[in-house]
Amino acid sequence: MASVISGGAARGKLVSNERIWPAAGETRLPYWVYSDPGLYALEQARIFCGPTWNYVALEAEIPKPGDFKRTFIGDKSVVVVRDGAGGINVLENRCAHRGAQFCQRHLGNAQEFICPYHQWTYRLDGTLQAVPFRRGVKGQGGMPKDFALDQHGLRALKVARRNGVVFASFADAVEPFEDYLGKEILALFDRVFDGRGLTVLGYSRQLTPANWKLVIENIKDPYHASLLHVFLLSFGLNRADQPNRLVIDPSGRHAAGMTWRGEQKRTADNVEMRSLIEDLKLADPSMLEPVKEYAQYTIVLMTIWPNLVLQQQSNTLAMRQVIPKGPNAFELAWTFFGYETDDEAMTRRRLRQANLMGPAGFVSIDDGEVMGFVQQGASQAPGAAGVLEMDGSGWSEETPHAVTEGEIRAMYRHYRKVMGL
């Protein structure tokens, strides 16, 4: 373990050589996990390009043949496209010729993908269709006779679709999506994605100056919600003195937190929540008039490793896609959606409640800001470690309360295994 480390260049070098996890296991979280550039590069290879299922799109974003969406898996830009046969292909956004990112729009429609540089042309499944001047001009130049188009397609990823949601993997050996999620998490996934058609309500994107893992940890940390979020806890939307249930998949990488809405009042159980404001009232309460939508739970927040937070907060539904941007920043791409069966009142409700979330969210502003504070503090002391002892040292697949950091410990147990730490 590094003891006291100072100085920019020296720090970076030293830390790369000092990736030794504290002997206390997952109750200590070494701060170099958030800032070490070498570790970040390894995460790209082992996690985002490894045997994981990464969220890339809702099918409702690309309803027609030729519709495409440009997005990211880790550092890598990919294009999600619906082909003429109804299949969905996920292709690396990198021309097989010279590496240009041929797709430069978030959403669009194409009959084929043409790289603008030398107009190499690809079918929607990524196979190379044509190379200009392949036979030369006036008998001169051209590609070698044995140049095989079928050897030079775009890199096509493995694709999993479930009830309108698209995931992709760079690893051919990844397990089936349903096994990857596990029984409990899959059931909670199906609770929101029950086969009904989805409608996209819109996007929000924010660039947060913090390591990508911090946003996953934030969702796996029910401890903070009752303390940091004055808005959330004062209105009884999510608090430790409400009924809570946490579920962790057997591998430790995915988790879900479920709560039932409570009341806005002081009780013996929330006396330690000093930021609870009892007389907080909305000048226009129409922003927060949720209706019961699901048979069970008013809020379910899920993390699907490694890049998705699935949010059902009362009547707001959103995919929060985590896109790392180097060790010190991540983009959080929010896609808000509803169901095709929603009436106008429900859509209005979803849009109003969306005020709680996103870069201007009454609740999520706090998270983005605090993650930045953690990144700043952790970066100044990579050799030090955070403390994760709330509710002991291990974790259970089932926890009936929110006063725990077990989900974070479980995630790092899995992370250490994958990363060889």
Added chain:
Amino acid sequence: MNVAEISNPRELSSLELRGVIDTLYADYQGCLNEERFEDWPGFFTEDCLYKIVPRENFERGLPLATWLCESRGYLLDRVTAIRKTAVYAPRAIRRLYSGIRLLGWKSNTIEVRADYAAFETLLDEMTRVFNVGVYHDRIVFADGRPKFKEKICVFDSVLVPNSLIFPL
């Protein structure tokens, strides 16, 4: 010009009207840049619509706003968040408005477009461009004063530098 006493705005000359609207934008800019957020809802009608929308949603007709206020009450609730509930690092946001275009009257409403740029200064950091876009505004006269009935801020940058806490 005393903007408090405009009883028949339709009879203002175009020059006078421009003066009134320019003054409204200057006052609005001053209110926000000086962080007099409590005064901010007063620039709007009771039944106002105020939105901050990424350009990608606006152009595709997607209804989601990053920030949605459907009445003056929503604006007051945002002020409560800024003052009482939100947790955030101290910052200064300075807004500059330019190119105010009066598109004309539609019934009792003046349609206006104006470009804006907002700059953010955080602790220990250089000032940076925070948000750039265009206002799609509708202005009415209530009690002889111009008020925003609608203010839609459509921003180009799409990617928000972490948090959008203060109004634009």
